[in-house]
Every structure is written in structure tokens, then in C-alpha cells.
């Protein structure tokens with residue numbers, strides 16, 4: 001028995017005529033989770049204090065993101081979703097003044113993410129997102145300082161990659177370019193230079209590498225895979241493109257036989273985690289995007305290997321969430337469904353949703369520190385369930401592949 005995941009006892013997919021998606025079951029579960037989220041976090045009931053987190057990862061902006069998503073779903077009429085999104089986004093903005101050290105470009109754990117979500121909510125409400133965008137773009141001055149953070153200045157949670165993914169998300173939400181494509185290319189080039197300098201300094205065999213607290217992570221949360229993922233949507237110069245592709249291929253070469261990727265570049269034998277943050281469930285987004293951009297079969301093969309591993313080892317004991325829980329794994333099946341149109345993956349995603357109410361999961365899975373949040377808690381799980389109702393447009397938050 002593993003201490004990281006529950007054994008997957010589900011029968012794998014056998015083609016049949018019966019519908020794969022049990023809509024009634026999913027909707028009931030969504031209603032149950034949303035009720036719990038509102039009961040425990042409603043900013044109208046709970047006062048903002050210096051300990052309140054406003055960020056996307058575990059704070060109020062993450063819950064605003066969920067209600068924004070709900071407002072675009074088939075369940076939108078069951079809740080005043082957009083109004084709720086605005087209430088949470090406004091409450092999140094109040095925390096900005098309480099957390100001075102976070103006045104930087106952090107998408108998932110800082111102010112940038114709060115402005116990104118607030119701007120998207122304003123736009124959805126037909127209000128001008130101009131103020132939020134102005135505040136967001138102030139972060140670009142910091143972005144251009146080559147050493148603005150000692151640690152992790154390029155990764156997704158606090159660094160430049162997150163800022164870029166936030167801008168790319170806003171471009172789609174606003175249906176307009178928040179910054180010009182030339183300015184975006186410039187930001188991409190700054191990241192590539194940073195990775196190139198680090199790789200040269202350490203004399204590494206890969207053209208680009210990045211560090212977070214001195215560690216060369218590969219996973220999506222702190223590592224190179226999300227950084228390179230963000231760069232694949234940006235117009236870059238020829239030399240940068242070459243180094244980007246070579247670096248992706250170096251990472252691909254690290255995928256082991258069972259389909260996983262090590263957590264760190266310099267420790268290829270340590271590949272125990274199958275999470276979005278560390279391991280195959282996060283690196284898969286880079287391979288999927290590379291498949292879309294370059295059209296080479298090897299990247300799709302890599303995604304399939306990741307997904308087989310997730311089917312075996314993805315019923316995670318760490319809870320229901322996006323970062324290292326059931327939703328992290330469920331989204332891998334949904335991504336494969338989108339890449340291949342194979343019903344098997346939809347079936348697997350449905351089984352993972354069913355596991356959320358399994359007695360063993362309810363009794364033995366760990367309760368996250370922030371149980372209602374987007375990345376650790378059930379807000380992220382609701383995103384996964386909403387996408388299960390609309391799988392052709394499913395998308396892990398901020399990881400736009402197709």
C-alpha cells in the first residue's frame with residue numbers, strides 16, 4: 001500500500017452504449033461543495049483580518065475565479081455567480097493593503113493574481129477593468145529587474161511565468177491584448193535570458209534552467225515545465241526558439257519508464273510524486289502544448305504515458321484539490337480527452353469524480369490546510385467537476401493548451 005495514493009480498483013473503460021457522464025451525480029456534488037464553500041468563506045459573513053489570504057492559490061481571489069467559471073457554466077442560473085465573483089474579488093482586493101510584501105508580480109500567491117481575476121470579473125459584469133489592469137501592469141517594472149527576487153523569480157507561483165500566464169488568461173477573457181505582442185515577446189525574452197544565464201553559470205547540459213530556493217524543479221508549480229509552457233504561446237527570436245525546443249526535449253528525455261518525471265532536474269532517480277505541482281500531472285501540460293505547437297508524435301506519446309501513470313497512481317491521499325489532489329489527476333484525464341477525443345479518458349475522469357464520495361477517500365484522505373480554496377481545496381474540485389459537464393472546453397486554471 002502506498003502512503004501517497006489509494007489503489008485504483010475501478011474497472012477500466014469498456015466501450016458500451018450507456019452514457020459516461022452522470023450529470024445528476026456531478027451537479028449534486030457541485031451543489032454540496034458550493035454550499036460548503038459559501039458557508040465557510042462568504043466575505044459578507046467573515047471579517048477580513050491580517051491573516052486573511054486574498055490570493056488565487058488559497059485565498060479569496062481563487063474563490064472569485066471559481067464563481068466566474070460557474071457563471072459561464074450550465075449551472076449559472078442556480079447561483080448569482082457573477083455577483084458572488086465580484087464580492088470575493090472585492091474582498092481579495094482589500095487584502096492587498098494588508099500584505100505589503102506581496103506587492104509584486106505573483107499570479108498565484110500575490111497581488112497580480114488578484115488584479116487578473118478582478119479584471120476578468122469586471123469585464124464579465126460589463127464594467128471597465130481599466131483600474132485593475134493599470135495596477136497589474138505596474139508589476140512590469142519589477143519584471144524587468146533581472147534580480148528582483150533572490151529565489152524563484154521565474155516560476156509560476158511568485159515569478160515571471162505566472163505573470164505571463166495571467167496576462168494570457170486576461171487576453172482571452174477580455175478578447176483583447178492587455179499588452180502588445182512586442183511587449184509580451186520582450187517579457188518572454190527576459191525569462192529565456194534568466195534561464196540561459198542560470199544554465200551557463202551551473203554548466204548544465206540543458207540550454208535553459210531555473211531555480212527556486214536553489215532547487216531545479218521540473219514540475220508545474222515551481223519548475224521549468226510551466227515556465228517553458230508559458231513561453232510556447234509567445235513570439236520569440238530564432239535563437240530563443242531553438243533553446244526553448246532543445247530544453248523541452250531534454251525534459252522529455254527525463255520521463256521514466258512508468259511515465260513519471262522527476263521532481264528535480266539534477267535528481268533524475270527521484271520521481272515519486274504524481275501531482276500537478278511535482279511530477280507527470282503538471283509536466284504533461286508542457287508536453288501537450290509542445291504537441292500542439294510542433295505537431296510531433298513524441299509529445300503526445302509522452303502525454304499518454306503520463307495519463308496511464310495517473311490512472312494507476314492518481315487517486316491521491318492528499319485530498320480533493322488541484323495542486324496535489326484528485327482534481328489534479330482528474331484534469332489529466334480531461335486533457336487527454338481533449339487531445340485524443342477518446343471516450344476512455346472521459347470515463348477515467350468520471351471515475352475520479354466518483355472517488356470523491358468513496359467511503360475510503362472520505363475517511364482516509366488528508367484535509368488540506370485551506371479546505372475551501374482553489375488550489376488546495378474544493379473550489380478547485382468544483383472547477384474540475386464543472387469541466388466534466390463540458391469536457392470539450394475543459395481547462396486547468398491558467399493552463400491553456402488547446
Ligand SMILES: [Zn+2]
Nearest residue numbers: 275277323324
Ligand atoms: Zn501541490
